[in-house]
Amino acid sequence: MAELYEVRGVGVDYRTPAGVVSAVRGVDLDVPASGITVLAGPSGSGKSTLLRVLGLIDRPTAGTVVLDGADVGGLSHKRRRALRRDRIAMVFQAPPDNLIGHLSVGGNLRAAAESAGRETDLGVLEWLGIPGTRSWRVEALSGGQQQRLAFGCALARSPSVVLADEPTSQLDSASALLVLDVLTGLTERGVPVVAASHDSELVDRADRVVRLREGEVVG
Numbered sequence: 039m040a041e042l043y044e045v046r047g048v049g050v051d052y053r054t055p056a057g058v059v060s061a062v063r064g065v066d067l068d069v070p071a072s073g074i075t076v077l078a079g080p081s082g083s084g085k086s087t088l089l090r091v092l093g094l095i096d097r098p099t100a101g102t103v104v105l106d107g108a109d110v111g112g113l114s115h116k117r118r119r120a121l122r123r124d125r126i127a128m129v130f131q132a133p134p135d136n137l138i139g140h141l142s143v144g145g146n147l148r149a150a151a152e153s154a155g156r157e158t159d160l161g162v163l164e165w166l167g168i169p170g171t172r173s174w175r176v177e178a179l180s181g182g183q184q185q186r187l188a189f190g191c192a193l194a195r196s197p198s199v200v201l202a203d204e205p206t207s208q209l210d211s212a213s214a215l216l217v218l219d220v221l222t223g224l225t226e227r228g229v230p231v232v233a234a235s236h237d238s239e240l241v242d243r244a245d246r247v248v249r250l251r252e253g254e255v256v257g
């Protein structure tokens with residue numbers, strides 16, 4: 039089966055007043071088009087940086103990124119933005135960052151679906167474990183419920199992949215487990231997930247774990 043991502047020799051350097059920081063160095067990585075892949079490693083190991091490269095937010099300083107068979111390195115800013123909109127859903131660690139605060143729960147699902155030209159399926163609220171919340175303001179949901187809704191919004195866009203940066207790090211363990219069930223549910227619906235995380239429960243749930251240390255893949 040073709041890989042979703044083929045990453046070869048990727049490096050990311052940040053220029054800082056103190057000099058160049060090599061956040062990611064010489065990374066080779068294949069990400070399958072199914073299941074949960076976790077980028078694991080200690081703080082500062084380059085997980086978020088690599089995820090931003092996979093999300094076509096940042097361009098690597100070196101190397102190539104192939105998404106669904108197409109090298110995305112030479113694409114224009116506009117084309118990368120279109121690919122991001124059509125193919126990639128990102129979920130960040132702070133639940134409110136993933137939602138539109140002035141819209142209702144249903145409004146968030148609708149906005150996500152419409153942004154990708156899809157039909158809205160409010161039935162997903164049942165699956166997310168938040169039935170009956172359609173007209174609620176998102177701030178009335180707990181952090182864990184907001185994060186599950188964020189993944190529901192990601193699914194509403196029918197992306198090729200969901201990228202999640204530390205999706206459980208701001209949640210208590212019970213809420214985090216419910217979010218992990220949603221991640222598993224996404225993969226059962228055919229949407230692969232790539233998550234950057236230290237969460238051992240999430241690492242246990244992964245189909246594939248890529249361990250990073252000081253910007254390099256170590257296993």
Ligand SMILES: Nc1ncnc2c1ncn2[C@@H]1O[C@H](COP(=O)(O)OP(=O)(O)OP(=O)(O)O)[C@@H](O)[C@H]1O
Pocket residue numbers: 052053054059060061079080081082083084085086087088234
């Ligand atoms: N915008 C930036 N400018 C300069 N250095 C940066 C920038 N972003 C990240 N870095 C540095 O790059 C390295 C990797 O950071 P990154 O955030 O990717 O690691 P991480 O594994 O996701 O860490 P954490 O788990 O703490 O989020 C670190 O040394 C970090 O300080």
